[in-house]
Amino acid sequence: MTRHVYTAVVALTALTIVTLLSGCPASMSASSYTRDQARSAQNVEFGTVQAVREVQIEGTKSGVGTLAGGAIGGVLGNEVGAGTGRTLATIGGGLAGAVAGSAIEEGVTRQRGLEITVRLDNGRTMAVTQAADESFVAGDRVRVLFDRFGTARVVR
Numbered sequence: 001m002t003r004h005v006y007t008a009v010v011a012l013t014a015l016t017i018v019t020l021l022s023g024c025p026a027s028m029s030a031s032s033y034t035r036d037q038a039r040s041a042q043n044v045e046f047g048t049v050q051a052v053r054e055v056q057i058e059g060t061k062s063g064v065g066t067l068a069g070g071a072i073g074g075v076l077g078n079e080v081g082a083g084t085g086r087t088l089a090t091i092g093g094g095l096a097g098a099v100a101g102s103a104i105e106e107g108v109t110r111q112r113g114l115e116i117t118v119r120l121d122n123g124r125t126m127a128v129t130q131a132a133d134e135s136f137v138a139g140d141r142v143r144v145l146f147d148r149f150g151t152a153r154v155v156r
Contacts, residue, residue: 028057028113028131030153042145047120049140049154055129059109061102069101070094116154118144128152 077093078086112132119125128144130153136142146152 047118051117053115057113059106065101065105070098073097
């Protein structure tokens with residue numbers, strides 16, 4: 001295999017890994033449950049939405065983007081120059097790729113969210129932040145579900 005074909009294969013493989021893994025963040029949706037949450041009892045409290053605020057839920061920083069970006073940058077940097085120059089380009093490309101890969105992973109997995117403030121029927125007020133996949137307005141009657149890990153979600 002020629003050097004250029006090898007470089008292309010490594011770069012394409014790393015890019016595929018970043019795309020697949022960074023596109024699968026844990027869901028923040030009120031409608032999504034983990035396997036551990038399925039078939040588990042949840043406490044339910046009823047309440048009224050007091051306020052809704054749009055927020056940004058930061059993306060994941062798993063390290064996959066950093067590793068894949070570093071690999072791609074290192075491979076591409078290795079194509080530059082010869083001798084010591086090639087070594088420096090490989091190191092520089094790896095570092096730059098790692099920084100870029102980390103930023104790309106975080107940006108791709110960032111999502112729009114809602115901070116929903118609910119006045120529970122027992123008089124307590126709480127706020128829950130979740131993905132903005134359902135709309136809520138002040139005055140909506142809702143259920144707040146709590147699992148055994150302390151995770152809460154607001155649903156109709």
